[in-house]
Amino acid sequence: MRNILITGGAGFIGSHVVRLFCKNYPDYQVYNLDKLTYAGNLENLKDVASACPNYHFIKGDICDIDHLRRIFADHRIDGVIHLAAESHVDRSIKDPFAFAQTNVLGTIALLQAAREYWSSEAGGGMAGKRFYHISTDEVYGSLHDPGTFFVETTAYDPQSPYSASKASSDHFVRAFGNTYGLPIVISNCSNNYGPNQFPEKLIPLFINNIRHGKPLPVYGTGENVRDWLYVVDHARAIDTIFHRGRDGETYNIGGFNEWRNIDLIKVMIRTADRLLGNPEGHSDGLITYVQDRAGHDKRYAIDSTKLHEELGWEPSLQFEEGIEKTIRWYLDNQEWMDNITSGAYEKYYAEMYGNR
Ligand code: NAD
Ligand code: TDX
Secondary structure, eight states, X not given: OOEEEEETTTSXXXXXXXXXXXXXXXXXXXXXXXXXXXXXXXXXXXXXXXXXXXXXXXXXXXXXXXXXXXXXXXXXXXXXXXXOOOOOHHHHHXXXXXXXXXXXXXXXXXXXXXXXXXXXXXXXXXXXXXXXXXXXXXXXXXXXXXXXXXXXXXXXXXXXXXXHHHHHHHHHXXXXXXXXXXXXXXXXXXXXESTTOOTTSHHHHHHHHHHHTOXXXXXXXXXXXEEEEEHHHHHHHHHHHHHHOOTTOEEEEOOSOEXXXXXXXXXXXXXXXXXXXXXXXXXXXXXXXXXXXXTOOOBOOBOOHHHXXXXXXXXXXXXXXXXXXXXXXXXXXXXXXXXXXXXXHHHHHHHHHOOO
């Protein structure tokens, strides 16, 4: 039996992690702490909320340390999986302060609350506890030479305000492990794709635009490379590392699945057109090259050998299968998409939970 605090569980990856933990571990109590920012959507967890008695939602901000202290004490939290973050690179270029606030200061507040509670008499000491921080491959910067990969010992070299804030939070997590003996573990994952991703990110944005015949804004030349992993495989890796990863270690997560943006976009167009019953080539003309993202990282590629060799994890889904499944999900769940693009879900939460 455990009492697990998952932060950011109403977001894209967090909702898949909450689902997996609630279903696979009925003996665990799972507390989903989420501020419900524009990216948080409880609709992502409708099925879990109705089927899993061990699921509990707490609306709150990871920057509010008094609230965190109460959560740790009231629910006797003995494990943390920390996903809450501002996660979109383009937004970080417009408003870096929001990223420092949530990703850096919010992570420190969470670390401090865990440390205080676990080192108190009521908390029972650090033994058997776990603070698991979810990070990204972007902290390693940008790869230029083909055939090179990020490994766990690659030096940090973040290039965007987003990745700088994630890198900073990773450093604080390690510092709390080193200085206070907090039992921490970190993983750095490559780009995720799958159901429930907020449609500001490449894949859901483009699927929705294809559906509506809108332009597909390709940044720069479209030659930037990303390494894509199906979100449920990331959630499975998080399960593996949470339970069997070694204290103080870092694990890279990725599926050795690199795509140039433009090639991926062509696959999306072909697949979406087929599923929509459009003739081949129907949406090709939607591709629109636009000004490049400032400081756009050229290439990410993760080497996840350590995770595979040490803990036996490997992806379950081939990309061709995963991308078709994903496109089908967005096309079949138009209402989910419309609720977001119309702003209806924000209004619903404002009424339910007051001012966001
Ligand atoms: P997301 O933007 O979809 O979800 C973030 C969630 O955090 C939302 O539910 C939001 O409401 C919540 N949140 C934001 N600020 C908060 C705060 N101050 N207090 C409480 N909750 C708050 O993000 P995602 O894509 O699911 O990413 C989740 C985590 O995984 C992030 O830490 C991100 O850096 C990391 N990551 C993402 C990817 C990817 O491809 N999306 C890859 C590697 C790592
Ligand atoms: O409209 C677009 N046009 C475009 O060409 C968008 C939104 C993106 N792009 C390009 C930029 C990137 O090269 O597509 C690629 C993917 O972009 P995003 O979906 O914004 O993801 P990325 O910037 O690679 O970052 C993602 O992966 C690592 C997540 O958003 C991060 O949260 C995660 O840490």
